[in-house]
Amino acid sequence: MANGLKKDYSDYTFKQLALSITKDISDPKEKVYALAHWTTYNIPYDYELLKVIEQYENKEITANEYEDLRYDFREAFRLRKGVCHHITLVFNMLCHHAGIKAYYVSGPVTVQRTNGFDIGRHAWSLVEIEGDYYSLDVTWIDNRKGTINKEYFLQQGN
Numbered sequence: 001m002a003n004g005l006k007k008d009y010s011d012y013t014f015k016q017l018a019l020s021i022t023k024d025i026s027d028p029k030e031k032v033y034a035l036a037h038w039t040t041y042n043i044p045y046d047y048e049l050l051k052v053i054e055q056y057e058n059k060e061i062t063a064n065e066y067e068d069l070r071y072d073f074r075e076a077f078r079l080r081k082g083v084c085h086h087i088t089l090v091f092n093m094l095c096h097h098a099g100i101k102a103y104y105v106s107g108p109v110t111v112q113r114t115n116g117f118d119i120g121r122h123a124w125s126l127v128e129i130e131g132d133y134y135s136l137d138v139t140w141i142d143n144r145k146g147t148i149n150k151e152y153f154l155q156q157g158n
Helices: 011-022 028-042 047-057 063-069 073-079 084-097
Strands: 101-113 116-129 132-136
Touching (some): 011 028, 047 063, 073 084, 084 116
């Protein structure tokens, strides 16, 4: 397996990965950047699962069908895909093992759709660095150009 990671995806595996990503980095903001970059490029958004979630919310599928198709953040890590909830939890777990305090935040967001705007649910992180708190959205920082969209990276006061 890549990076010599164990297949059980335990806390030990997350810790190994977090320490591997941040081993040569001492600056906490740079650690957060490295962990966010890894998460963004290794756990892409799962649009198929998003469709399942929307079908469940619109009562187009049953709760049993939904339970059969959904997965937790450890499975997202194994599958290398997830929705904002999974991506945020994977990032937060990596931060935890790198010594960075990261908190899970969820709430409504305005989302642009083809027929206008809509209110949707979303999840992102709040990280503590040297006593200051920053919002960081690991899902929305991904611009797929090899760099991070700074608009959603380490924002204060949000």
